Amino acid sequence: MARIIQKYGGSSVATLDLIKNVAKRAIAAKNEGHEVVVVLSAMKGETDRLIGLAKALHNSPSPREMDNLLATGEQTSVALFALACQALGEKVKSFCGWQAGIKTDEDHGRARITDINPSRLKTELAKGRIAVVAGFQGIDRLGDLTTLGRGGSDTTAVALAVALKADTCEIYTDVDGIYTTDPHVCDKARKMDRISYEEMLELASLGAKVMEIRSVELAMNYSVAIHVRHAHSLSSGTLICEEDADMEKTPVRGVTHSVNEARITLLKVPDQPGVAARILSLISKAGIVVDMIIQNKSVSHDSNGQETHLTDFSFTVPLVDYGKTMELMQATGQEIGAEKILGDDNIAKVSIVGVGMRNHAGVATLMFQALAKEGINLSMISTSEIKISCVIEKKYAELAVRALHDAFKLDQSA
């Protein structure tokens, strides 16, 4: 007997028929002798419907009231799911996040789980019931409802897996698993059987949408294996787990791209201590998250032959914050002494990821060569231990993905 957490996303419970289908899947696991806890998202479209109602009343709705409103979405899902199970003769009880003992901080709309008291769920499991828990939500110390932000149901599932010492945490979604790259972009994309937490984190940060970063971090911290599977197929999915020797043999395991960023360059800023900090603190104060940062020194000489150290300072921000960031820079660029401020929202970021990169030389070279062969120019490069990202012209994004997928032979199983 194993203890299993099964999380079904919004598209897997989008209709009553789909709810019936996934109810059967949970019951099948129970009938195999397992203890089953089901975590659900709101039915697809419901959260957006509720946000629409709120926005029609208030253009900047209070996060506390939004959480009260949005929490109804998952509550509806779990009650309907429980009824579907009961119609199939199964013993089951549904729970809101707070009833399942999920405590969070008070950061409405993006709360973090601080503690879980799973005693009620344990009682129900011991009675032979399936416990169905509303994902995405919890309760703060004031007794107010909170939500964990988009993708929060994954976090709920992993956190419950930790609290209940579950044997496995299954994340059911509308894709077969984690792919070497986006199959819509590259038809040679291959589903991976296993991927390490670190690789998944990089892929998720870099644009892969299957898993939320927070839930992967949580799983990594507590060594909970996440099994990503298709909700309505029996294919074997992808296991997100500790890295192993096989993974390390392969230098690159995934390619990802994002077109949701913009680049801003301050030309010829005086190269003095604290300039970069001044620029970046201004941006972070506005609540904008900077991704890549690059600084290039140059030296200029004035008519008297006086030497001045200058620097070109570039960074990327989310595309939605591009306009606001440009305004900020234009307002302060002069004060900082920048000669010119350039903006470019016509960029893409292409990245390769793999834990094996640590042990393989020449990965960057191969990447740059593959892109150069397609005539693709690199305007920024950023690296970490297990990834390399390049900023390129947006129109080349998909070509670059395919070129890198081929260059690193990702269509071939490791």
Add this chain to the structure above:
Amino acid sequence: MARIIQKYGGSSVATLDLIKNVAKRAIAAKNEGHEVVVVLSAMKGETDRLIGLAKALHNSPSPREMDNLLATGEQTSVALFALACQALGEKVKSFCGWQAGIKTDEDHGRARITDINPSRLKTELAKGRIAVVAGFQGIDRLGDLTTLGRGGSDTTAVALAVALKADTCEIYTDVDGIYTTDPHVCDKARKMDRISYEEMLELASLGAKVMEIRSVELAMNYSVAIHVRHAHSLSSGTLICEEDADMEKTPVRGVTHSVNEARITLLKVPDQPGVAARILSLISKAGIVVDMIIQNKSVSHDSNGQETHLTDFSFTVPLVDYGKTMELMQATGQEIGAEKILGDDNIAKVSIVGVGMRNHAGVATLMFQALAKEGINLSMISTSEIKISCVIEKKYAELAVRALHDAFKLDQSA
């Protein structure tokens, strides 16, 4: 400064525009210097929509899961109402029933409030906020969500008025107040300024739909005055309160009718001790509530001149239970010794109500004369201290209401 409970029903919050309207109303009361607690029903149609989803999954859904599902309706209302208030610059917080401290027994779907801990609401009122509470719902000792049954939001409002020692409990609805009779049946129907708890209870029991019986009982037990008003008009409404001398001067204050009952008669049952009890216990065991009961003794003589005491035994049951009751009676009537079993689902009950009836003779006579004058036959009569009900042929129901309204001059203010 007064402490005011305002309850708005589903039709008063049916759309976002209506929610904005009633939000303004609550804010107006606050701006007059009062402490305001708002209790809301689900948006009109929402509860039925949720019931429809549940029924599509399970033909007899578990009451516990239904409560989890239905509780989302009021939760949505209160969050949207709070956002509407905030858009108007008002300080406000919304609460689920359990957050407002409303504790109930475990009778899902028709739970009774057992206790209220209003400390959270008091805190918010003290901070100058409007507190918006989801009606119709609470929490049981297991921590499960419960609902109070249809009309439960009225009960929530009155119970909060008691717990918070409110000065007034305003029930906003889609009518102007309590009428002497149904204005759709009798165009001379007159809105009453005041009505006693007892009269309201009788009217509600007898078919008037404005107020739920339980909430009126609760208000009576704790002497909380209920002010029934139109949500979208400034008319003065009706006060439900202790009876006073003015009310007692008038023998009859309201006329009501119901066509939701059926009559069953067991002819010539042997008149032995315990027969009535046997018949009625059989019915109550089936969960059917008997309303009127009438027994008529007769004596028959057999061919040997032997005298037998017999009785005709009639009672009424809700129309929805008519078929089931007839089956029960047919299955056991013979055993009991009934000669014949008659059923009639073509009946109406017409009633007159008034606390003044206690002190006025001849009220029944005037009622029967008024009906006789219209050629209406009475098949059953039942009386209490402050009401007289008659069962008549269904087709005469509305005519009877108008005749009685005229006979007792209810169009004239007391």
